[in-house]
Amino acid sequence: MAHDHASHGHVPHGHSHGAGHVHGSTDKKRVLIAACLTGGFMVAEALGGLITGSLALLADAGHMLADSIALGLAWYAFHLAGRPATGRLTYGFGRVKTLVAYTNGIAIFVIALWIVYEAWGRLMHPAPVLGGPMLVVAVTGLLVNIAAFFVLNGGDRGSLNMRGAILHVLGDLLGSAAAIAAAVVILATGWTPIDPILSVLVALLILSTAWSLMREAAHVLLEGVPASLDRDLIAKDIEATVKGVREVHHMHVWSLDGTSNMATLHACLNDGVDPHMAVSAIKKRLAAEHGIDHATVEPEFGLCADSHDEHDHHHDHAHDAPRDRRHYH
Structure with missing residues:
Protein backbone atom coordinates (compact mmCIF):
# COMPACT_ATOMS: atom_id res chain seq x y z
CA MET A 1 0.00 0.00 0.00
CA ALA A 2 1.57 3.26 -1.12
CA HIS A 3 0.91 5.75 1.66
CA ASP A 4 1.73 9.38 1.07
CA HIS A 5 4.72 9.62 3.37
CA ALA A 6 6.09 12.55 1.44
CA SER A 7 3.26 14.75 2.66
CA HIS A 8 4.54 14.37 6.19
CA GLY A 9 7.98 15.58 5.31
CA HIS A 10 10.18 12.68 6.33
CA VAL A 11 12.97 11.03 4.40
CA PRO A 12 12.42 7.27 4.37
CA HIS A 13 16.03 6.20 4.25
CA GLY A 14 16.89 7.61 7.61
CA HIS A 15 16.24 4.33 9.39
CA SER A 16 18.41 1.89 7.54
CA HIS A 17 21.77 3.19 6.51
CA GLY A 18 24.18 1.18 8.72
CA ALA A 19 24.99 -2.33 7.62
CA GLY A 20 22.71 -2.28 4.58
CA HIS A 21 24.55 0.71 3.16
CA VAL A 22 27.91 -1.06 3.59
CA HIS A 23 26.55 -4.20 1.95
CA GLY A 24 25.26 -2.17 -0.99
CA SER A 25 28.70 -0.64 -1.60
CA THR A 26 30.58 -3.96 -1.50
CA ASP A 27 27.87 -5.81 -3.46
CA LYS A 28 28.12 -3.20 -6.21
CA LYS A 29 31.86 -3.95 -6.62
CA ARG A 30 31.29 -7.70 -6.52
CA VAL A 31 28.67 -7.55 -9.27
CA LEU A 32 30.92 -5.40 -11.46
CA ILE A 33 33.81 -7.88 -11.13
CA ALA A 34 31.50 -10.78 -11.99
CA ALA A 35 30.13 -8.88 -15.02
CA CYS A 36 33.66 -8.30 -16.35
CA LEU A 37 34.65 -11.96 -15.85
CA THR A 38 31.47 -13.24 -17.50
CA GLY A 39 31.52 -10.82 -20.41
CA GLY A 40 35.20 -11.36 -21.10
CA PHE A 41 34.95 -15.14 -21.38
CA MET A 42 31.63 -15.12 -23.23
CA VAL A 43 33.31 -14.14 -26.51
CA ALA A 44 35.85 -16.97 -26.25
CA GLU A 45 33.14 -19.51 -25.45
CA ALA A 46 30.96 -18.42 -28.36
CA LEU A 47 33.89 -18.84 -30.75
CA GLY A 48 34.65 -22.22 -29.19
CA GLY A 49 31.06 -23.33 -29.69
CA LEU A 50 31.09 -22.33 -33.35
CA ILE A 51 34.42 -24.05 -34.00
CA THR A 52 33.58 -27.29 -32.17
CA GLY A 53 29.90 -27.44 -33.15
CA SER A 54 28.87 -27.86 -29.50
CA LEU A 55 25.37 -26.72 -28.55
CA ALA A 56 26.33 -26.95 -24.88
CA LEU A 57 29.06 -24.34 -25.43
CA LEU A 58 26.86 -22.15 -27.61
CA ALA A 59 24.01 -22.38 -25.10
CA ASP A 60 26.35 -21.48 -22.26
CA ALA A 61 27.81 -18.62 -24.30
CA GLY A 62 24.30 -17.32 -25.00
CA HIS A 63 23.54 -17.63 -21.33
CA MET A 64 26.74 -15.76 -20.47
CA LEU A 65 25.86 -12.98 -22.94
CA ALA A 66 22.50 -12.49 -21.25
CA ASP A 67 24.18 -12.78 -17.86
CA SER A 68 26.72 -10.10 -18.73
CA ILE A 69 23.87 -7.75 -19.54
CA ALA A 70 21.94 -8.84 -16.44
CA LEU A 71 24.96 -8.36 -14.19
CA GLY A 72 25.49 -4.93 -15.73
CA LEU A 73 21.87 -4.08 -14.91
CA ALA A 74 22.33 -5.42 -11.39
CA TRP A 75 25.41 -3.20 -10.97
CA TYR A 76 23.46 -0.19 -12.24
CA ALA A 77 20.61 -1.02 -9.86
CA PHE A 78 23.03 -0.90 -6.92
CA HIS A 79 24.35 2.38 -8.31
CA LEU A 80 20.85 3.88 -8.48
CA ALA A 81 19.95 2.57 -5.03
CA GLY A 82 22.68 4.76 -3.56
CA ARG A 83 21.01 7.93 -4.78
CA PRO A 84 19.08 9.99 -2.22
CA ALA A 85 15.30 10.23 -2.19
CA THR A 86 13.64 13.06 -4.09
CA GLY A 87 10.38 14.96 -3.87
CA ARG A 88 8.95 12.72 -6.61
CA LEU A 89 10.59 9.45 -5.52
CA THR A 90 10.22 9.69 -1.76
CA TYR A 91 11.54 6.17 -1.20
CA GLY A 92 14.54 6.74 -3.44
CA PHE A 93 15.64 4.11 -5.97
CA GLY A 94 15.91 1.10 -3.65
CA ARG A 95 13.15 -0.84 -5.40
CA VAL A 96 15.01 -0.71 -8.72
CA LYS A 97 17.03 -3.67 -7.41
CA THR A 98 13.86 -5.72 -7.01
CA LEU A 99 12.65 -4.73 -10.48
CA VAL A 100 15.97 -5.85 -11.97
CA ALA A 101 15.76 -9.14 -10.05
CA TYR A 102 12.31 -9.78 -11.53
CA THR A 103 13.57 -8.89 -15.02
CA ASN A 104 16.52 -11.24 -14.56
CA GLY A 105 14.11 -14.05 -13.74
CA ILE A 106 12.20 -13.45 -16.99
CA ALA A 107 15.46 -13.36 -18.95
CA ILE A 108 16.52 -16.71 -17.50
CA PHE A 109 13.17 -18.20 -18.54
CA VAL A 110 13.65 -17.02 -22.13
CA ILE A 111 17.23 -18.35 -22.28
CA ALA A 112 16.21 -21.75 -20.89
CA LEU A 113 13.37 -22.09 -23.41
CA TRP A 114 15.77 -21.21 -26.24
CA ILE A 115 18.19 -23.90 -25.07
CA VAL A 116 15.39 -26.50 -25.03
CA TYR A 117 14.30 -25.47 -28.55
CA GLU A 118 17.83 -25.72 -29.92
CA ALA A 119 18.40 -29.05 -28.17
CA TRP A 120 15.30 -30.53 -29.80
CA GLY A 121 16.64 -29.52 -33.20
CA ARG A 122 19.99 -31.14 -32.45
CA LEU A 123 18.35 -34.38 -31.34
CA MET A 124 16.32 -34.50 -34.56
CA HIS A 125 19.33 -33.62 -36.72
CA PRO A 126 22.58 -34.67 -34.96
CA ALA A 127 25.71 -32.71 -35.82
CA PRO A 128 29.40 -33.57 -35.34
CA VAL A 129 31.07 -32.20 -32.22
CA LEU A 130 34.83 -31.75 -31.63
CA GLY A 131 35.20 -33.18 -28.13
CA GLY A 132 38.83 -32.15 -27.46
CA PRO A 133 38.60 -28.39 -28.09
CA MET A 134 35.14 -28.41 -26.48
CA LEU A 135 36.63 -29.85 -23.28
CA VAL A 136 39.36 -27.19 -23.13
CA VAL A 137 36.89 -24.32 -23.56
CA ALA A 138 34.42 -25.84 -21.08
CA VAL A 139 37.07 -26.32 -18.37
CA THR A 140 38.27 -22.73 -18.81
CA GLY A 141 34.67 -21.52 -18.60
CA LEU A 142 34.09 -23.51 -15.43
CA LEU A 143 37.11 -21.87 -13.76
CA VAL A 144 35.92 -18.39 -14.76
CA ASN A 145 32.40 -19.09 -13.50
CA ILE A 146 33.67 -20.51 -10.21
CA ALA A 147 35.68 -17.32 -9.67
CA ALA A 148 32.63 -15.15 -10.43
CA PHE A 149 30.43 -17.28 -8.16
CA PHE A 150 32.77 -16.94 -5.18
CA VAL A 151 33.03 -13.18 -5.73
CA LEU A 152 29.23 -12.85 -5.62
CA ASN A 153 28.64 -15.45 -2.92
CA GLY A 154 30.42 -13.25 -0.37
CA GLY A 155 27.79 -10.53 -0.82
CA ASP A 156 24.45 -9.92 0.90
CA ARG A 157 22.38 -13.07 0.31
CA GLY A 158 19.26 -11.28 1.59
CA SER A 159 19.29 -8.93 -1.41
CA LEU A 160 17.02 -10.06 -4.25
CA ASN A 161 19.25 -8.22 -6.72
CA MET A 162 22.35 -10.06 -5.49
CA ARG A 163 20.50 -13.38 -5.52
CA GLY A 164 19.46 -12.74 -9.11
CA ALA A 165 23.09 -12.08 -10.05
CA ILE A 166 24.23 -15.24 -8.25
CA LEU A 167 21.53 -17.24 -10.04
CA HIS A 168 22.81 -16.11 -13.43
CA VAL A 169 26.39 -17.09 -12.61
CA LEU A 170 25.23 -20.39 -11.09
CA GLY A 171 23.45 -21.15 -14.36
CA ASP A 172 26.68 -20.45 -16.23
CA LEU A 173 28.60 -22.69 -13.83
CA LEU A 174 26.15 -25.55 -14.36
CA GLY A 175 26.32 -24.96 -18.11
CA SER A 176 30.10 -25.27 -18.09
CA ALA A 177 29.92 -28.43 -15.96
CA ALA A 178 27.41 -29.94 -18.41
CA ALA A 179 29.66 -29.02 -21.34
CA ILE A 180 32.60 -30.75 -19.64
CA ALA A 181 30.54 -33.88 -19.02
CA ALA A 182 29.30 -33.87 -22.62
CA ALA A 183 32.85 -33.45 -23.97
CA VAL A 184 34.12 -36.36 -21.87
CA VAL A 185 31.31 -38.63 -23.08
CA ILE A 186 31.87 -37.61 -26.71
CA LEU A 187 35.62 -38.23 -26.45
CA ALA A 188 35.07 -41.61 -24.78
CA THR A 189 32.17 -42.96 -26.85
CA GLY A 190 31.53 -40.59 -29.77
CA TRP A 191 27.84 -40.32 -28.72
CA THR A 192 26.97 -36.69 -29.62
CA PRO A 193 23.30 -36.64 -28.41
CA ILE A 194 24.67 -36.24 -24.87
CA ASP A 195 25.45 -32.61 -25.79
CA PRO A 196 21.83 -31.41 -26.26
CA ILE A 197 20.52 -33.74 -23.53
CA LEU A 198 22.73 -32.20 -20.85
CA SER A 199 21.89 -28.73 -22.17
CA VAL A 200 18.19 -29.40 -21.51
CA LEU A 201 18.96 -30.73 -18.03
CA VAL A 202 20.77 -27.51 -17.14
CA ALA A 203 17.89 -25.45 -18.56
CA LEU A 204 15.36 -27.28 -16.37
CA LEU A 205 17.48 -26.78 -13.25
CA ILE A 206 17.73 -23.06 -13.98
CA LEU A 207 13.99 -22.72 -14.63
CA SER A 208 12.96 -23.88 -11.17
CA THR A 209 15.30 -21.44 -9.43
CA ALA A 210 14.31 -18.61 -11.77
CA TRP A 211 10.64 -19.17 -10.93
CA SER A 212 11.41 -18.91 -7.21
CA LEU A 213 13.28 -15.63 -7.73
CA MET A 214 10.50 -14.15 -9.89
CA ARG A 215 7.80 -15.13 -7.40
CA GLU A 216 9.65 -13.51 -4.49
CA ALA A 217 10.47 -10.37 -6.45
CA ALA A 218 6.85 -10.08 -7.61
CA HIS A 219 5.68 -10.40 -4.00
CA VAL A 220 7.87 -7.43 -3.06
CA LEU A 221 6.68 -5.38 -6.05
CA LEU A 222 3.07 -6.12 -5.08
CA GLU A 223 3.89 -4.92 -1.54
CA GLY A 224 2.96 -8.24 0.02
CA VAL A 225 3.74 -9.04 3.65
CA PRO A 226 7.32 -10.41 3.90
CA ALA A 227 7.43 -14.18 4.39
CA SER A 228 9.19 -13.81 7.73
CA LEU A 229 6.41 -11.64 9.18
CA ASP A 230 2.76 -12.19 10.15
Whole structure:
Protein backbone atom coordinates (compact mmCIF):
# COMPACT_ATOMS: atom_id res chain seq x y z
CA MET A 1 0.00 0.00 0.00
CA ALA A 2 1.57 3.26 -1.12
CA HIS A 3 0.91 5.75 1.66
CA ASP A 4 1.73 9.38 1.07
CA HIS A 5 4.72 9.62 3.37
CA ALA A 6 6.09 12.55 1.44
CA SER A 7 3.26 14.75 2.66
CA HIS A 8 4.54 14.37 6.19
CA GLY A 9 7.98 15.58 5.31
CA HIS A 10 10.18 12.68 6.33
CA VAL A 11 12.97 11.03 4.40
CA PRO A 12 12.42 7.27 4.37
CA HIS A 13 16.03 6.20 4.25
CA GLY A 14 16.89 7.61 7.61
CA HIS A 15 16.24 4.33 9.39
CA SER A 16 18.41 1.89 7.54
CA HIS A 17 21.77 3.19 6.51
CA GLY A 18 24.18 1.18 8.72
CA ALA A 19 24.99 -2.33 7.62
CA GLY A 20 22.71 -2.28 4.58
CA HIS A 21 24.55 0.71 3.16
CA VAL A 22 27.91 -1.06 3.59
CA HIS A 23 26.55 -4.20 1.95
CA GLY A 24 25.26 -2.17 -0.99
CA SER A 25 28.70 -0.64 -1.60
CA THR A 26 30.58 -3.96 -1.50
CA ASP A 27 27.87 -5.81 -3.46
CA LYS A 28 28.12 -3.20 -6.21
CA LYS A 29 31.86 -3.95 -6.62
CA ARG A 30 31.29 -7.70 -6.52
CA VAL A 31 28.67 -7.55 -9.27
CA LEU A 32 30.92 -5.40 -11.46
CA ILE A 33 33.81 -7.88 -11.13
CA ALA A 34 31.50 -10.78 -11.99
CA ALA A 35 30.13 -8.88 -15.02
CA CYS A 36 33.66 -8.30 -16.35
CA LEU A 37 34.65 -11.96 -15.85
CA THR A 38 31.47 -13.24 -17.50
CA GLY A 39 31.52 -10.82 -20.41
CA GLY A 40 35.20 -11.36 -21.10
CA PHE A 41 34.95 -15.14 -21.38
CA MET A 42 31.63 -15.12 -23.23
CA VAL A 43 33.31 -14.14 -26.51
CA ALA A 44 35.85 -16.97 -26.25
CA GLU A 45 33.14 -19.51 -25.45
CA ALA A 46 30.96 -18.42 -28.36
CA LEU A 47 33.89 -18.84 -30.75
CA GLY A 48 34.65 -22.22 -29.19
CA GLY A 49 31.06 -23.33 -29.69
CA LEU A 50 31.09 -22.33 -33.35
CA ILE A 51 34.42 -24.05 -34.00
CA THR A 52 33.58 -27.29 -32.17
CA GLY A 53 29.90 -27.44 -33.15
CA SER A 54 28.87 -27.86 -29.50
CA LEU A 55 25.37 -26.72 -28.55
CA ALA A 56 26.33 -26.95 -24.88
CA LEU A 57 29.06 -24.34 -25.43
CA LEU A 58 26.86 -22.15 -27.61
CA ALA A 59 24.01 -22.38 -25.10
CA ASP A 60 26.35 -21.48 -22.26
CA ALA A 61 27.81 -18.62 -24.30
CA GLY A 62 24.30 -17.32 -25.00
CA HIS A 63 23.54 -17.63 -21.33
CA MET A 64 26.74 -15.76 -20.47
CA LEU A 65 25.86 -12.98 -22.94
CA ALA A 66 22.50 -12.49 -21.25
CA ASP A 67 24.18 -12.78 -17.86
CA SER A 68 26.72 -10.10 -18.73
CA ILE A 69 23.87 -7.75 -19.54
CA ALA A 70 21.94 -8.84 -16.44
CA LEU A 71 24.96 -8.36 -14.19
CA GLY A 72 25.49 -4.93 -15.73
CA LEU A 73 21.87 -4.08 -14.91
CA ALA A 74 22.33 -5.42 -11.39
CA TRP A 75 25.41 -3.20 -10.97
CA TYR A 76 23.46 -0.19 -12.24
CA ALA A 77 20.61 -1.02 -9.86
CA PHE A 78 23.03 -0.90 -6.92
CA HIS A 79 24.35 2.38 -8.31
CA LEU A 80 20.85 3.88 -8.48
CA ALA A 81 19.95 2.57 -5.03
CA GLY A 82 22.68 4.76 -3.56
CA ARG A 83 21.01 7.93 -4.78
CA PRO A 84 19.08 9.99 -2.22
CA ALA A 85 15.30 10.23 -2.19
CA THR A 86 13.64 13.06 -4.09
CA GLY A 87 10.38 14.96 -3.87
CA ARG A 88 8.95 12.72 -6.61
CA LEU A 89 10.59 9.45 -5.52
CA THR A 90 10.22 9.69 -1.76
CA TYR A 91 11.54 6.17 -1.20
CA GLY A 92 14.54 6.74 -3.44
CA PHE A 93 15.64 4.11 -5.97
CA GLY A 94 15.91 1.10 -3.65
CA ARG A 95 13.15 -0.84 -5.40
CA VAL A 96 15.01 -0.71 -8.72
CA LYS A 97 17.03 -3.67 -7.41
CA THR A 98 13.86 -5.72 -7.01
CA LEU A 99 12.65 -4.73 -10.48
CA VAL A 100 15.97 -5.85 -11.97
CA ALA A 101 15.76 -9.14 -10.05
CA TYR A 102 12.31 -9.78 -11.53
CA THR A 103 13.57 -8.89 -15.02
CA ASN A 104 16.52 -11.24 -14.56
CA GLY A 105 14.11 -14.05 -13.74
CA ILE A 106 12.20 -13.45 -16.99
CA ALA A 107 15.46 -13.36 -18.95
CA ILE A 108 16.52 -16.71 -17.50
CA PHE A 109 13.17 -18.20 -18.54
CA VAL A 110 13.65 -17.02 -22.13
CA ILE A 111 17.23 -18.35 -22.28
CA ALA A 112 16.21 -21.75 -20.89
CA LEU A 113 13.37 -22.09 -23.41
CA TRP A 114 15.77 -21.21 -26.24
CA ILE A 115 18.19 -23.90 -25.07
CA VAL A 116 15.39 -26.50 -25.03
CA TYR A 117 14.30 -25.47 -28.55
CA GLU A 118 17.83 -25.72 -29.92
CA ALA A 119 18.40 -29.05 -28.17
CA TRP A 120 15.30 -30.53 -29.80
CA GLY A 121 16.64 -29.52 -33.20
CA ARG A 122 19.99 -31.14 -32.45
CA LEU A 123 18.35 -34.38 -31.34
CA MET A 124 16.32 -34.50 -34.56
CA HIS A 125 19.33 -33.62 -36.72
CA PRO A 126 22.58 -34.67 -34.96
CA ALA A 127 25.71 -32.71 -35.82
CA PRO A 128 29.40 -33.57 -35.34
CA VAL A 129 31.07 -32.20 -32.22
CA LEU A 130 34.83 -31.75 -31.63
CA GLY A 131 35.20 -33.18 -28.13
CA GLY A 132 38.83 -32.15 -27.46
CA PRO A 133 38.60 -28.39 -28.09
CA MET A 134 35.14 -28.41 -26.48
CA LEU A 135 36.63 -29.85 -23.28
CA VAL A 136 39.36 -27.19 -23.13
CA VAL A 137 36.89 -24.32 -23.56
CA ALA A 138 34.42 -25.84 -21.08
CA VAL A 139 37.07 -26.32 -18.37
CA THR A 140 38.27 -22.73 -18.81
CA GLY A 141 34.67 -21.52 -18.60
CA LEU A 142 34.09 -23.51 -15.43
CA LEU A 143 37.11 -21.87 -13.76
CA VAL A 144 35.92 -18.39 -14.76
CA ASN A 145 32.40 -19.09 -13.50
CA ILE A 146 33.67 -20.51 -10.21
CA ALA A 147 35.68 -17.32 -9.67
CA ALA A 148 32.63 -15.15 -10.43
CA PHE A 149 30.43 -17.28 -8.16
CA PHE A 150 32.77 -16.94 -5.18
CA VAL A 151 33.03 -13.18 -5.73
CA LEU A 152 29.23 -12.85 -5.62
CA ASN A 153 28.64 -15.45 -2.92
CA GLY A 154 30.42 -13.25 -0.37
CA GLY A 155 27.79 -10.53 -0.82
CA ASP A 156 24.45 -9.92 0.90
CA ARG A 157 22.38 -13.07 0.31
CA GLY A 158 19.26 -11.28 1.59
CA SER A 159 19.29 -8.93 -1.41
CA LEU A 160 17.02 -10.06 -4.25
CA ASN A 161 19.25 -8.22 -6.72
CA MET A 162 22.35 -10.06 -5.49
CA ARG A 163 20.50 -13.38 -5.52
CA GLY A 164 19.46 -12.74 -9.11
CA ALA A 165 23.09 -12.08 -10.05
CA ILE A 166 24.23 -15.24 -8.25
CA LEU A 167 21.53 -17.24 -10.04
CA HIS A 168 22.81 -16.11 -13.43
CA VAL A 169 26.39 -17.09 -12.61
CA LEU A 170 25.23 -20.39 -11.09
CA GLY A 171 23.45 -21.15 -14.36
CA ASP A 172 26.68 -20.45 -16.23
CA LEU A 173 28.60 -22.69 -13.83
CA LEU A 174 26.15 -25.55 -14.36
CA GLY A 175 26.32 -24.96 -18.11
CA SER A 176 30.10 -25.27 -18.09
CA ALA A 177 29.92 -28.43 -15.96
CA ALA A 178 27.41 -29.94 -18.41
CA ALA A 179 29.66 -29.02 -21.34
CA ILE A 180 32.60 -30.75 -19.64
CA ALA A 181 30.54 -33.88 -19.02
CA ALA A 182 29.30 -33.87 -22.62
CA ALA A 183 32.85 -33.45 -23.97
CA VAL A 184 34.12 -36.36 -21.87
CA VAL A 185 31.31 -38.63 -23.08
CA ILE A 186 31.87 -37.61 -26.71
CA LEU A 187 35.62 -38.23 -26.45
CA ALA A 188 35.07 -41.61 -24.78
CA THR A 189 32.17 -42.96 -26.85
CA GLY A 190 31.53 -40.59 -29.77
CA TRP A 191 27.84 -40.32 -28.72
CA THR A 192 26.97 -36.69 -29.62
CA PRO A 193 23.30 -36.64 -28.41
CA ILE A 194 24.67 -36.24 -24.87
CA ASP A 195 25.45 -32.61 -25.79
CA PRO A 196 21.83 -31.41 -26.26
CA ILE A 197 20.52 -33.74 -23.53
CA LEU A 198 22.73 -32.20 -20.85
CA SER A 199 21.89 -28.73 -22.17
CA VAL A 200 18.19 -29.40 -21.51
CA LEU A 201 18.96 -30.73 -18.03
CA VAL A 202 20.77 -27.51 -17.14
CA ALA A 203 17.89 -25.45 -18.56
CA LEU A 204 15.36 -27.28 -16.37
CA LEU A 205 17.48 -26.78 -13.25
CA ILE A 206 17.73 -23.06 -13.98
CA LEU A 207 13.99 -22.72 -14.63
CA SER A 208 12.96 -23.88 -11.17
CA THR A 209 15.30 -21.44 -9.43
CA ALA A 210 14.31 -18.61 -11.77
CA TRP A 211 10.64 -19.17 -10.93
CA SER A 212 11.41 -18.91 -7.21
CA LEU A 213 13.28 -15.63 -7.73
CA MET A 214 10.50 -14.15 -9.89
CA ARG A 215 7.80 -15.13 -7.40
CA GLU A 216 9.65 -13.51 -4.49
CA ALA A 217 10.47 -10.37 -6.45
CA ALA A 218 6.85 -10.08 -7.61
CA HIS A 219 5.68 -10.40 -4.00
CA VAL A 220 7.87 -7.43 -3.06
CA LEU A 221 6.68 -5.38 -6.05
CA LEU A 222 3.07 -6.12 -5.08
CA GLU A 223 3.89 -4.92 -1.54
CA GLY A 224 2.96 -8.24 0.02
CA VAL A 225 3.74 -9.04 3.65
CA PRO A 226 7.32 -10.41 3.90
CA ALA A 227 7.43 -14.18 4.39
CA SER A 228 9.19 -13.81 7.73
CA LEU A 229 6.41 -11.64 9.18
CA ASP A 230 2.76 -12.19 10.15
CA ARG A 231 0.73 -8.99 10.10
CA ASP A 232 -2.07 -10.23 12.37
CA LEU A 233 0.34 -11.61 14.97
CA ILE A 234 2.27 -8.34 14.98
CA ALA A 235 -0.95 -6.38 15.57
CA LYS A 236 -1.90 -8.68 18.46
CA ASP A 237 1.60 -8.37 19.89
CA ILE A 238 1.33 -4.57 19.97
CA GLU A 239 -2.10 -4.74 21.60
CA ALA A 240 -0.77 -7.10 24.25
CA THR A 241 2.56 -5.43 25.04
CA VAL A 242 2.23 -1.68 24.46
CA LYS A 243 0.52 0.02 27.39
CA GLY A 244 -2.51 2.09 26.49
CA VAL A 245 -3.16 0.48 23.09
CA ARG A 246 -6.70 -0.86 22.92
CA GLU A 247 -6.76 -1.98 19.30
CA VAL A 248 -4.59 -2.00 16.17
CA HIS A 249 -6.25 -1.92 12.75
CA HIS A 250 -5.72 -0.73 9.16
CA MET A 251 -2.26 -2.30 9.40
CA HIS A 252 -0.12 -2.78 6.31
CA VAL A 253 3.29 -4.46 6.30
CA TRP A 254 5.55 -4.64 3.25
CA SER A 255 9.16 -4.54 2.15
CA LEU A 256 10.80 -1.85 0.08
CA ASP A 257 13.43 -4.08 -1.51
CA GLY A 258 13.25 -7.49 0.15
CA THR A 259 15.36 -6.43 3.13
CA SER A 260 13.92 -3.14 4.47
CA ASN A 261 10.56 -3.82 6.14
CA MET A 262 7.96 -1.08 6.61
CA ALA A 263 4.52 -0.71 8.20
CA THR A 264 1.60 1.67 8.61
CA LEU A 265 -1.16 1.23 11.19
CA HIS A 266 -3.91 2.87 13.21
CA ALA A 267 -3.53 2.54 16.98
CA CYS A 268 -6.72 3.07 18.96
CA LEU A 269 -5.65 4.33 22.41
CA ASN A 270 -7.39 4.36 25.77
CA ASP A 271 -8.57 7.72 27.06
CA GLY A 272 -5.86 9.70 28.79
CA VAL A 273 -2.94 7.96 27.10
CA ASP A 274 -0.17 10.25 25.83
CA PRO A 275 -0.16 9.65 22.03
CA HIS A 276 3.51 10.63 21.66
CA MET A 277 4.62 8.03 24.20
CA ALA A 278 2.32 5.36 22.73
CA VAL A 279 3.59 5.91 19.20
CA SER A 280 7.19 5.84 20.38
CA ALA A 281 6.59 2.56 22.24
CA ILE A 282 4.90 1.01 19.19
CA LYS A 283 7.76 1.98 16.89
CA LYS A 284 10.35 0.61 19.32
CA ARG A 285 8.44 -2.66 19.61
CA LEU A 286 8.17 -3.01 15.83
CA ALA A 287 11.89 -2.41 15.38
CA ALA A 288 13.14 -4.57 18.25
CA GLU A 289 10.84 -7.58 17.93
CA HIS A 290 9.76 -7.63 14.29
CA GLY A 291 12.56 -6.03 12.28
CA ILE A 292 10.37 -3.17 11.05
CA ASP A 293 12.60 -0.10 11.20
CA HIS A 294 10.27 2.29 9.43
CA ALA A 295 6.68 2.72 10.60
CA THR A 296 3.94 5.33 10.27
CA VAL A 297 1.49 5.23 13.18
CA GLU A 298 -1.83 7.07 13.39
CA PRO A 299 -3.05 7.29 17.01
CA GLU A 300 -6.82 7.48 17.54
CA PHE A 301 -9.29 7.93 20.40
CA GLY A 302 -12.80 6.56 20.12
CA LEU A 303 -14.03 5.59 16.66
CA CYS A 304 -11.68 5.29 13.69
CA ALA A 305 -11.92 8.27 11.37
CA ASP A 306 -12.05 5.99 8.33
CA SER A 307 -15.17 4.20 9.62
CA HIS A 308 -17.42 7.32 9.45
CA ASP A 309 -19.56 8.31 6.51
CA GLU A 310 -18.38 11.22 4.36
CA HIS A 311 -20.30 13.91 6.33
CA ASP A 312 -19.15 12.70 9.73
CA HIS A 313 -15.66 12.12 8.38
CA HIS A 314 -15.29 15.78 7.41
CA HIS A 315 -16.92 16.89 10.66
CA ASP A 316 -14.51 14.88 12.80
CA HIS A 317 -11.45 16.14 10.94
CA ALA A 318 -12.60 19.71 11.32
CA HIS A 319 -13.24 19.47 15.08
CA ASP A 320 -11.26 16.59 16.55
CA ALA A 321 -8.25 15.89 14.32
CA PRO A 322 -5.89 18.42 15.96
CA ARG A 323 -6.35 16.56 19.26
CA ASP A 324 -7.20 12.97 18.43
CA ARG A 325 -5.94 11.98 14.97
CA ARG A 326 -2.39 12.97 14.30
CA HIS A 327 0.37 11.16 12.36
CA TYR A 328 3.70 10.48 13.99
CA HIS A 329 6.82 9.31 12.14
